[in-house]
Amino acid sequence: MMAIPLLPQTGIRTMHDIPPPLFPDAAPDGAAPAPGRRLRLLPQDWTAPLPDGGTLLQAAGAAGIELPSSCRNGTCRACICRMAAGRVRYRIDWPGVSVEERREGWILPCVALPDEDAAGDIVLEAPGAVRTPR
């Protein structure tokens, strides 16, 4: 029998859906940048390589760019920003963005991974991004 997720149309998650581990800012150990693919942030026009297996938040952090964030598990929406180009998939089943918001391009970089089946840069409108001293 196929399991039917609760409240799929709202994107609302229960406490039981929240994955326990929080994710560090750095890219996973040994992750190599995917050739030719970058995360590009607007309006600053800063770029970061996209490592395999890392979230967009981790990719930015590894390049010394801090995006607004809090929970880092797709719940609080502190990191929400609009994707101007590119395609992502999520590391959790029900990230805290509605279907309508997804259609409008809103994503949660803390749980968004580059879609391996898509080519080209991922471009985010992230006016709250800041460079961190390295």
Ligand code: FES
């Ligand atoms: S940091 Fe909380 S949803 Fe992304």
